[in-house]
Amino acid sequence: MGGPVIELKVLDARLHGWGMPRYQTAMAAAIDLHACLDAPIEIAPGSPPALISSGIAVHIGDPGMAALVLPRSGMGHKQGLVLGNLVGLIDADYTGPIMVSAWNRNGPGTPPIRLSPGDRFAQMVFVPILRPEFTVVEEFTAPSERGAGGFGSTGHR
Helix, strand or coil: CHHHHHHHCCCCCCCCHHHHEEECCCCCCEEEEEEECCEEEEEEECCCCCCCCCCEEECCCCCCCEEEEEEEEHHHHCCEEEEEECCEEEEECCCCCCEEEEEEECCCCCCCECCCCCCCCEEEEEEEECCCCCCCCCCCCCCCCCCCCCCCCCCCC
């Protein structure tokens, strides 16, 4: 199953032993990212997010694509590990290290989240990007059913 070719630079040689970024199943949407740490860390609830290297850099090189960095669902649901910026956006022209802002969303009194070198702790998915051209108008050319109704205006829950 072919797809676009993305250049991937290994910045941390330990990935060769831990496992190169890859899709874990034939239908997986994202690749797992490893925590490239020198020693285990603990992220306490309420503490500032930890900035963790994934040990890779990518060059997408196509303005019709981007990558999103997301928490792994098991880590987020079971342990409370989420991203400090909720979703990381990797632009097509960014070629620097992929760094992940990891945050413990749990409340006070809960134990810290422990990450060890090599743990799979986040994931990255590649998505298509639309880049529309804008036309400045005084009024929209056609009405919509919703109009300017904001949050909750459709009455659906």
